Each structure stands twice: as C-alpha cells, then as structure tokens.
Amino acid sequence: MNKANIKLQLFLQMALVVICGQPCSGKSIAAACLAEALQEAESKPSVRIINESSFHLNRNQSYADMPSEKNLRGVLRSEVDRSLSRDNIIIVDSLNSIKGYRYELWCLARAAGTRYCVLHCDVEEPNCRKWNQERREKVEPAYDDNIFEDLVRRFERPDSKNRWDSPLFELWPSKDGIEKSSAAIVDAVTYLTKKVDSKTKDVRVLQPTIATQSARVTEANSLYEMDRATLEVMNMIVEAQSRAMGGPLNGVSLGPGLPSIDTSRPVGLPELRRLRRTFIKLTGQSSLSGPPPPSDADSAKRMFVDYLNRELGNG
Ligand SMILES: *[C@@H]1O[C@H](CO)[C@@H](O)[C@H](O)[C@H]1NC(C)=O
Ligand SMILES: *[C@@H]1O[C@H](CO)[C@@H](O)[C@H](O)[C@H]1NC(C)=O
Numbered sequence: 001m002n003k004a005n006i007k008l009q010l011f012l013q014m015a016l017v018v019i020c021g022q023p024c025s026g027k028s029i030a031a032a033c034l035a036e037a038l039q040e041a042e043s044k045p046s047v048r049i050i051n052e053s054s055f056h057l058n059r060n061q062s063y064a065d066m067p068s069e070k071n072l073r074g075v076l077r078s079e080v081d082r083s084l085s086r087d088n089i090i091i092v093d094s095l096n097s098i099k100g101y102r103y104e105l106w107c108l109a110r111a112a113g114t115r116y117c118v119l120h121c122d123v124e125e126p127n128c129r130k131w132n133q134e135r136r137e138k139v140e141p142a143y144d145d146n147i148f149e150d151l152v153r154r155f156e157r158p159d160s161k162n163r164w165d166s167p168l169f170e171l172w173p174s175k176d177g178i179e180k181s182s183a184a185i186v187d188a189v190t191y192l193t194k195k196v197d198s199k200t201k202d203v204r205v206l207q208p209t210i211a212t213q214s215a216r217v218t219e220a221n222s223l224y225e226m227d228r229a230t231l232e233v234m235n236m237i238v239e240a241q242s243r244a245m246g247g248p249l250n251g252v253s254l255g256p257g258l259p260s261i262d263t264s265r266p267v268g269l270p271e272l273r274r275l276r277r278t279f280i281k282l283t284g285q286s287s288l289s290g291p292p293p294p295s296d297a298d299s300a301k302r303m304f305v306d307y308l309n310r311e312l313g314n315g
Contacts, residue, residue: 007202011027013045014114015089015192016080018105020096020158021121021153023143026173030121031093034188037180041193045088050079052094055140063147070311073101073183079292080105084112089192099156099164099312106164107282110206110309119188120158127174128152167191167204227282230276237261237272237308259305263312279307 016211017034019027028051035047052062055075062072076094083090090230096102102118109116123131129152135142143151158165168186169191196203233254240252240261251260 010257013043013088013193014084015099016084016105016109016114016116017089017091017110017188017192018102018116018118019091019093019121019138020102020118022097022123022125022128022155023095023148024128024135025121025123026131026178027095028093028173029178030119030171030173030185031091033178033180034183034185035091037185037189038192040180041189043193043195045193047089047091048083049091049093050076051092052076055079058146059141060147063143063151073098077101077104077108081108084108084114087216095151095155097151097155099162101131102158103162104282108204111281113206114165115203116190117167117169117191118158119171119184121171121173121178123172130273161163178224186208223280225297226280226300229297230279230304232297233301233304233308234272234276236283237267238269241266254301254305259299259309261305262309265312267312275308275311276304279304285302 019031019034021027021030030035031049031051035049038045052059052072057072057075061068063069072094076092078091080092085157092105096105096118106116129148132142132145132148158168160166160168169188171178171182171184179185194203196205236254237249240249240254241247246254246266248263248265249261251262253260
C-alpha cells in the first residue's frame with residue numbers, strides 16, 4: 001500500500017460512536033466492551049472513550065441544574081470536536097439523551113467526514129432505578145434520587161428514522177447482559193471496521209462537502225440568508241437589552257411572527273457573536289441531511305431565536 005492509500009484507509013476508519021441510554025443502564029460497560037472488541041478487530045483501530053469521569057466530573061454536580069448540565073454537554077462536545085481528527089474511533093460515553101444534542105454530535109462527525117453510529121442501552125426504568133440503588137450500597141458513584149428521576153423523565157429515545165440516530169444498534173443489558181458477543185456489539189464493530197470503497201452501500205461515511213453544483217448554489221443562498229437574518233436578530237437583542245438597561249430579557253417580542261426572547265441573565269455582544277457563529281456552523285452543516293435548512297429569512301430568525309432561548313434561557 002502506498003502512503004496515500006494508507007492515509008485514505010485511516011481516514012475511512014474514522015468514526016464517532018454515541019452511546020445513549022438512561023442513567024445506570026450499563027453505558028460505561030457497553031462503551032468499554034465495544035472499545036475492547038474494536039481493538040481486537042483485524043484493522044487494529046485506535047479507540048478512545050470520552051466520558052464524564054475523564055474530566056473528574058461528579059454526577060450529582062454535573063446534573064444539578066440546567067447551566068451545569070449544559071456546561072457538561074459543552075465540555076464533552078468540544079472534546080469530541082478536538083479528538084475526531086486525532087483518533088480513529090471516538091466513543092462518547094454519556095447519557096446523550098437529548099435529541100438536539102445527538103444532532104449536534106452528528107454534525108461534528110459530518111464536518112469531520114467520518115462514520116457515525118448510536119449504541120443504545122435499552123433498560124426499563126425500574127431496573128435502572130434498582131441499579132442506581134445498588135451502586136449507592138456499594139459506595140460506587142450513584143445519582144441523587146431527584147436528579148435520577150429528572151433525567152429519566154427527560155430522556156429522548158433514539159429513533160433510527162433520524163439521521164443522527166442512525167445506524168442504531170440496540171443492546172438490552174437487563175435481559176442479555178453486555179458481552180463482546182452481544183449482537184449489537186458485533187454489528188457495531190462490523191459497521192465501524194468494514195473496509196469501504198465506492199461500491200459499498202451499507203456503510204455511510206458522512207460527507208462534509210456536497211456533490212452537485214446546484215446544491216452548492218442553494219447552500220450559498222441559504223448561508224447568505226442565514227447570515228443576514230441572524231445579524232438582524234442579534235441587533236434586535238442588543239437594542240432590547242439596552243432598553244432594559246442591560247438586564248435579562250423576559251418575553252421580549254422581537255417582531256411580528258417571531259418567538260419572544262427569554263434570557264435568564266444579561267448577554268454581552270461577544271457571547272452573542274459566538275452563539276451566532278456556532279448556530280451558523282451547525283445549520284450550515286445540516287444542509288443536505290438532517291433538518292432542512294431554513295428556506296426564508298423569517299424561519300432563519302425563528303430558528304435562531306429558539307436556539308438562543310435554549311442556550312441562554314433557564315432550559
Ligand atoms: C472513562 O474512560 C476512561 C478511558 O478514557 C476509563 O479508563 C474509565 O474507566 C472510564 N470511566 C468509566 C466510569 O467508565
Ligand atoms: C449523589 O448524591 C447521593 C445522595 O443524594 C449520594 O448517595 C451519592 O453518593 C452522590 N453521588 C456522588 C457521585 O457524589
């Protein structure tokens with residue numbers, strides 16, 4: 001194999017695996033099991049697990065309130081973003097229970113041009129509850145009961161019909177345990193290590209760029225639209241905030257047909273600029289797959305306001 005070929009093979013083996021499941025559903029065991037199975041594969045990919053404990057994050061503190069939880073997701077997301085180009089296969093071991101968050105991770109995989117899949121640990125709530133209890137008795141890291149119930153309630157099940165939940169490999173730890181021989185682990189390893197060429201149909205390598213000229217033109221238009229619309233929203237917020245003497249904005253209308261903006265605290269221009277850049281990046285990457293890009297200025301504005309409310313509000 002010449003150098004370019006080796007490089008290509010490495011590139012094609014890059015992947016992001018999102019582990020998803022209720023608290024105490026066996027996700028970390030599944031992640032470790034998958035990592036081990038992958039390392040035994042013929043192509044010997046380098047595998048890295050990104051989890052909460054690698055950042056010394058305490059479960060109760062990380063999920064105590066919305067800002068902490070958002071911070072945790074942000075930390076994991078930036079680590080995924082940084083690592084995707086360095087390591088072959090990244091496994092994110094965290095709840096990953098919010099649909100919008102899995103979508104963001106999927107966008108990162110897409111921007112990096114890698115394979116992607118979701119491994120779901122499907123365990124009934126009573127079992128998860130029991131496992132949390134058992135951990136506490138064994139003095140292993142457990143969740144506070146209130147936090148546990150809140151997380152269980154907010155869990156958004158992956159659905160293989162969503163591009164960001166697909167392909168979806170399902171594990172049933174309470175019924176079958178978690179083994180390297182579990183069907184979901186075997187199938188995931190096959191999917192992640194399979195050699196691909198132009199004829200391969202069953203493995204999707206996400207593409208950062210788009211193929212046809214006309215799609216590019218459409219994308220350019222929608223990016224331009226997006227740029228203008230978000231700038232307008234940003235200016236309206238700055239104005240509203242100066243009218244509110246720099247305080248937080250609660251239910252302030254940004255114009256007819258637009259959702260109102262709710263911020264739990266004042267936001268400065270640098271933060272708004274940063275959020276706008278991230279938003280444009282996220283929507284730009286979703287132009288061919290995933291939710292459709294906004295087709296007109298108004299829907300771009302609505303999406304941006306919704307995004308800001310999620311990022312700046314109380315949750
Ligand atoms: C987190 O990942 C590291 C490897 O990156 C591993 O050594 C550690 O056991 C993992 N923690 C848990 C709780 O699984
Ligand atoms: C979280 O809080 C519960 C009690 O509310 C405690 O039993 C548990 O050990 C705490 N977990 C961690 C990781 O500190």
